[in-house]
Amino acid sequence: MSNGAQALMKTLVNAGIDVCFTNPGTSEMHFVAALDGEPKMRAVLALFEGVATGAADGYARMADKPAATLLHLGCGLGNGLANLHNARKGKVPVVNIVGDHATYHVKFDAQLQSDIETVARNVSPGFVRTSQSTAELCKDAVDAIVAARGLPGQVATLILPADVSWGEGGVPCALPAPAAHAVADDATVAAIADVIRSGKKAALLLGGRALRETSLLAAARLAAHSGVKLLADTFPTRIERGAGLPPVERIAYLAELAGVQLADIEHLILVDSKAPVSFFAYPGKKSVLTPETCTVHTLATPEQDAAGSLNKLVRALGAATATPELQPAQRPGSPRGRLTAEKVCKAVGHLLPDNAIIVDEAITSGLMLPAMTAGAPRHDLITLTGGAIGQGLPNAIGAAIACPDRPVLALIGDGTSMYTIQSLWTMAREKLNVTSIIFNNASYSVLNIELERVGAASVGAKAKSQLDLNGPVLNFAQLAQGMGVHGVRVSTAEDLVKAMTYAFSHDGPHLIEVMVPESLNGMKRKVLPWVLRSLPNLPLPVTRALKRKIAP
Ligand SMILES: Cc1ncc(C[n+]2csc(CCOP(=O)(O)OP(=O)(O)O)c2C)c(N)n1
Ligand SMILES: [Mg+2]
Numbered sequence: 001m002s003n004g005a006q007a008l009m010k011t012l013v014n015a016g017i018d019v020c021f022t023n024p025g026t027s028e029m030h031f032v033a034a035l036d037g038e039p040k041m042r043a044v045l046a047l048f049e050g051v052a053t054g055a056a057d058g059y060a061r062m063a064d065k066p067a068a069t070l071l072h073l074g075c076g077l078g079n080g081l082a083n084l085h086n087a088r089k090g091k092v093p094v095v096n097i098v099g100d101h102a103t104y105h106v107k108f109d110a111q112l113q114s115d116i117e118t119v120a121r122n123v124s125p126g127f128v129r130t131s132q133s134t135a136e137l138c139k140d141a142v143d144a145i146v147a148a149r150g151l152p153g154q155v156a157t158l159i160l161p162a163d164v165s166w167g168e169g170g171v172p173c174a175l176p177a178p179a180a181h182a183v184a185d186d187a188t189v190a191a192i193a194d195v196i197r198s199g200k201k202a203a204l205l206l207g208g209r210a211l212r213e214t215s216l217l218a219a220a221r222l223a224a225h226s227g228v229k230l231l232a233d234t235f236p237t238r239i240e241r242g243a244g245l246p247p248v249e250r251i252a253y254l255a256e257l258a259g260v261q262l263a264d265i266e267h268l269i270l271v272d273s274k275a276p277v278s279f280f281a282y283p284g285k286k287s288v289l290t291p292e293t294c295t296v297h298t299l300a301t302p303e304q305d306a307a308g309s310l311n312k313l314v315r316a317l318g319a320a321t322a323t324p325e326l327q328p329a330q331r332p333g334s335p336r337g338r339l340t341a342e343k344v345c346k347a348v349g350h351l352l353p354d355n356a357i358i359v360d361e362a363i364t365s366g367l368m369l370p371a372m373t374a375g376a377p378r379h380d381l382i383t384l385t386g387g388a389i390g391q392g393l394p395n396a397i398g399a400a401i402a403c404p405d406r407p408v409l410a411l412i413g414d415g416t417s418m419y420t421i422q423s424l425w426t427m428a429r430e431k432l433n434v435t436s437i438i439f440n441n442a443s444y445s446v447l448n449i450e451l452e453r454v455g456a457a458s459v460g461a462k463a464k465s466q467l468d469l470n471g472p473v474l475n476f477a478q479l480a481q482g483m484g485v486h487g488v489r490v491s492t493a494e495d496l497v498k499a500m501t502y503a504f505s506h507d508g509p510h511l512i513e514v515m516v517p518e519s520l521n522g523m524k525r526k527v528l529p530w531v532l533r534s535l536p537n538l539p540l541p542v543t544r545a546l547k548r549k550i551a552p
Pocket of ligand 2: 439440443445
């Protein structure tokens with residue numbers, strides 16, 4: 001005879017969910033106790049819920065299946081919200097198990113009583129359920145897992161009252177076979193094939209799963225055969241790139257630069273993506289980034305099989321034998337001298353190990369990363385899908401657990417790293433092969449740029465100090481050591497190369513704090529808004545050259 005928690009544990013493991021990122025409390029104690037009876041479940045403690053949820057996100061991006069989180073009531077779930085938001089935007093499957101008070105205790109409005117479902121709905125609109133009985137619990141769990149791992153993936157939240165968890169009579173349930181995913185129908189493929197044949201300027205915008213190898217190769221065949229341009233979402237959930245894979249240009253973060261990329265596109269064909277809009281609204285600027293003359297088509301929705309749909313289009317156009325353009329292997333040389341963010345990106349391109357996973361939350365310090373790593377050995381790149389910072393370090397935990405044989409390199413801004421810095425402790429405890437590079441520019445640098453761009457009237461000392469991390473300057477090498485992670489601080493390219501070489505050849509987590517000036521400071525920061533404003537009035541070749549300079 002099992003209690004609810006034991007049966008739930010079996011159900012999860014039988015469904016292939018064998019990692020759970022936890023931050024438990026009293027209402028989750030039976031679930032915690034059930035861990036001992038289930039050797040197949042790996043439980044990973046995080047010291048803040050945002051670490052647990054971000055780790056589950058990073059895990060699923062790399063494992064292509066969900067992990068579970070174990071969170072403590074509404075407040076624990078709320079602490080984990082930002083990274084669940086990023087998972088939702090990235091269409092990443094996550095199964096939240098949120099403990100709750102016993103059903104009969106709710107009416108007393110005890111200290112931790114809160115409306116969990118309302119918190120959950122924000123990030124798991126497709127599945128929120130409070131399980132009502134031990135007998136039904138595992139059926140509820142199966143429904144949550146099915147919801148999470150469908151296409152598109154989503155965050156599913158199962159709320160587990162303590163008495164449902166400790167009650168006897170739990171019955172493990174099995175998962176139904178996964179549903180087959182539809183490919184684009186014949187009419188859609190024929191219509192898009194006609195658009196491409198028309199000779200008008202067309203681009204494929206690839207997002208979601210369309211940024212994996214099979215889809216990329218199909219898209220590159222279409223590009224080689226018919227001249228369609230390949231574009232990728234600004235912030236991919238996971239993109240496979242590097243030497244031997246088709247290169248794809250990502251839509252720029254800065255709306256003005258995205259405008260340059262899309263200026264002459266007459267037909268934009270979406271593949272598991274959506275028509276691009278600017279990250280924020282700015283006074284007097286458009287939200288929609290496609291030109292008014294551009295028609296948007298959908299080859300495959302996020303519910304559909306992107307690779308299957310692309311290959312169907314390849315066949316329709318007779319492009320199956322076209323030779324896709326592949327990125328040649330090429331690395332930048334070793335950087336020298338006083339560090340800048342660009343030199344750090346150069347060192348990454350110079351040294352990136354084979355088959356690495358890069359987590360990019362470097363914000364302004366990562367501007368040169370795509371160009372510097374374009375021809376590096378094949379790797380996966382994970383990015384900040386939902387714009388809620390504090391994702392990178394937790395994602396690195398999840399990626400390292402999903403892929404224990406692959407090196408993980410997390411490139412993180414100093415500001416963003418502090419949202420979920422507790423990640424370092426979990427990395428140490430789990431002995432994960434993660435190298436974190438923290439860009440210490442002592443600033444929320446990007447917000448200085450945004451301050452200029454939104455056209456805020458006058459900017460005084462009090463305003464500026466809200467974006468400044470200069471007093472006291474954080475010491476990340478020491479923070480790392482305090483959490484059991486080997487940490488060093490470097491200021492020169494030579495020391496960085498040494499530290500990276502050491503980190504890549506020694507197991508366990510490493511942190512390298514790079515002391516860098518802001519990428520866009522002084523003159524560059526002053527000129528940028530002016531350059532961006534003038535782009536629409538310049539000839540296209542000039543704007544393209546400027547785009548390459550600012551964000552290659
Ligand atoms: C959850 C959340 N809080 C706040 C912000 C606003 N925000 C965006 S970037 C940023 C600072 C990033 O600073 P840092 O990581 O140091 O990168 P830098 O700009 O210096 O390159 C902040 C506070 C956000 N995007 N998400
Ligand atoms: Mg910074």
